[in-house]
Amino acid sequence: MQTVLITGAASGIGRDTAQLFAESGWQCVLVDRNAEALQQLGRSLPPPASAAHVLRTIDLTSQEQIASLGEGTPALDAILNNAGMSDSSNTPLAEQDYAQLERLLALNLAAPAAVVNACAPLLKRGARIVNVASGAGLHAIPWRGAYSPSKAGLIAQTKALAQARPDWCVTVLAPGFVRTELLDGLIQAGRLDPVNAVSKIPLGRMASPAEMAQAHFFLASAGARPLSGQILAVNGGSSIFGGSQRFAPTALAPLPLDLPTGLEVLGGDTMPWEAVAPRPSAEPHYPATLDLSPLYSKPGHVLQAVHAAGSRFSAAHTEKASLTVLLPAGTALPWQDAGDTAAARMLVSTLACEWGARALRINALEVPPNLPPSSLRALLRFVCGPAAQFLTGQSLVCGAE
């Protein structure tokens, strides 16, 4: 049995995440300051096979209370630092006193580090730590107090921790808009116009908390190892979009997140990849293509290979499917070819924007030479499959073993 600690578990993304882990047989250590909602959640979850879920009522803005987490908590396979708050006061930053900023920074930036420190002795070998930042950490969102700075800080802290502790797998999830209590609060306070927000998302919709739970579940697994030190931006493509046009709300509902994936592998030496990929299925399935051709293309021809892969895929699928391309990473190129892979990455993002209305997704995995395909099994399953239906336009750099 594996054990996960989830902060901010009592509502929104945290609650759906707890549900998914518990249904999958994990023991959950659920942390929140809302005792009543925590008890209610604890009663609703299926119990683990042995032991029981652990409920901890803790205010994560208090370093003393966080320090107490070390006592009475079982050994952990993963920590999800999910709790966070936004600022719906509408007070301009320069008119806030530092104490107002401090409370938000304490929860969003200081608490994740303090939780890791308090639980470090409990972490099992190869443990996973997932911090929850936001697209707001990548682009400034004004009139939300220190929200953007706190999340930018958390992204940097994640990368630093991944470097400092290569024995752990440390990643940061950057969700886009997710329909949770936090978001509803911003809408009610007039701080967010949902129609305007959706018009900047290539997939034309917000995410459900269940979709973020799936991302958490993958990042908390041992298979997330190749992504240590990286951001996983699950935002419907909003962070890669820089145009001025508006996207229409989609009429396409996502497919069930647990549908089997029917994956076809194309473009090169497919055998070692087919061995790790989910098999094509005659049952109702989520269609997915893994195109290897950019990985095997001649230096300077990666962009061309991605374009050909995109054209093939677009002609073969009308809606609701994914294309994942593999790009070469970490190879020394003459300077004349140095723009090729960057151009290919941006082509992936541009195609994602153009395909969003059809719920066609495209993502790239950058693969260093000699990385065994088997080390990408879980990553491929997640990125290609229906659990990642809000992930598009991203290039993920896979670390060497």
Ligand code: NAI
């Ligand atoms: P939520 O407001 O629905 O849930 C947050 C949970 O954290 C609540 O159960 C709350 O009681 C708990 N919490 C708040 N302050 C606490 C404290 N001082 N001590 C202990 N627990 C505390 O939030 P949501 O939407 O589920 O967000 C989860 C994470 O995702 C946050 O870090 C948020 O910044 C991030 N996020 C959310 C997005 C969204 O659209 N909902 C978008 C991007 C990031």
